[in-house]
Amino acid sequence: MASRAPTSVSVLGILRATSCRPAAALKLQRFYHSYEYTQPPPFQPAESAILSASISHVPSYGFTLNALTLGACDAGYLDVSTNLLPRGVFDLVNYHLVMQRLALKDTVQFPTEGGQGRSSSIGAKIRALTLARLHANRPVIHRWQEALAIMAQPSYVPASLDELAQLADEIWFLAGDKSVDSSWYTKRASLSAVYSATEVFMTQDTSKDFVETEKFLDARLEDAIKVGGFLGAVSGWVDYTGHSALNVLRNKGVRI
């Protein structure tokens, strides 16, 4: 129970299962989001070594084979060692996605319930988490359209959608949504849609500190409530505690 499904294949299996057997899927989903975060490392050591070194070349070289080759050399491997990554540049994109998803729980923390003051509403937390995840794309934002193009390649679409669903689950989970009911599908789907639309918008945003992206995100979140996906789950995105959630983020060095 403690560990999450380690491979994307099994996760995909779970997603597939959701379409036909909602009840079983819901059970799985909740196990899958165990409270104990003792998960196996998401990448093998050699893969990690090459990929983490490669990521630092993305700002200059993009999500390309060149970045991978340079990363392999930095990590002490050979050019040819990039063959360890069967999906090539998609593995590089995927590494960024997975690492940034897993980093969310550390970059964003909310005052614990029972602590002094009221905790933020789920809606405000969703907003803060989504924004924090978007901001994690900042160092590579000028390369992000490349990444989107790679994710859109037919053979990588299933894995990319799977990762997007996992991000949505993670955000709902970290926001403290524990409800187990049929609204789970719409919640996941709506947040996935909101997130991807905003992510694309952000690649063209030239405003200072991405304020336009933030506005765009708020508009999409409002839409989501109107359309009904989040109805019942959240009543709004910014309440009086919303500011405190943001302040927490700012204090933690997240530039929002």
Add this chain to the structure above:
Amino acid sequence: MNGQASRILLRRQFLEGGRTRVSRGSERGFSCSVRRYAQQQQPGPGPERKSTQTTHFGFETVAEGVKEQRVGAVFSSVAASYDTMNDLMSLGIHRLWKDHFVRNLNPGRNPLTAPPSSTSTPPAPQGWNILDIAGGTGDIAFRLLDHASTINHDAHTTVTVADINPDMLAEGRKRALSSPYARTSRLSFVEANAESLTTIPSSSIDLYTVAFGIRNFTHKDAALREAYRVLKPGGVFACLEFSKVNSPLFDAVYKRWSFAAIPLIGQLVAGDRDSYQYLVESIERFPSQTEFRDMIKVAGFLVPGKGWEDLTGGIAAIHKGVKPM
């Protein structure tokens, strides 16, 4: 019935080795090579032939020492009609598989993107050192060099073609003459057994390729161990080989084709039914994708992802392994 009986008879004769081959061979211009084979076989058991262990030759079980000779005879026999054979076995798509195999390996070091050599570290070698095992006619070697040169603008990567069979090597040398690599230091041919690459130093190779060769080796595990030894840490073992078709229906159809039609066509096109019969059977005997992946792991390699990539529904597969640091 009759056909079956005569096929077995033919094969028996063929397997007896030299003498029958001489007459057939000379008609097809192999007289020299075939005679060499015949001579090699006459002195009787050499030191390496004493083995009493058995192995598979196609579907037959033969003494290990004999397999090497027989495989030799098969490839001496098909050396010139070699492309025809591959076309038949792969339904005509082996060229696409080979292109894909090489493109994915992306051989060569692009001088424009190579990391700048800093003063603290010794300068990295400019190109890759590639070993193409069972490289026979040079098919893979030319592709590797072409990719390195035209895609990665790399004029330094070298390929050593190693094959156990002098006739295949001769065919490769001949073809090399009409390539841009003739008489350059970028391409060389050596006669060597993949199971004991005594002339290749340890940790000297960036990329080890073997295409449609490994199923012919008597000791595949020994060949994998040698691959591991000669590769540099971080170096890659890459194997393109016929494999197990995934869909039962397609498998049935492909088996029908390969067992019934290929030897017959081999007979008509190349005048050599038995060699083609052997090739079909050796494919059927080769381990499945997962078994072979596990053999690669046992040899010490890390495997990328699930360890292999199926081509055309599993008629062929690409397996890779990376030697850990």
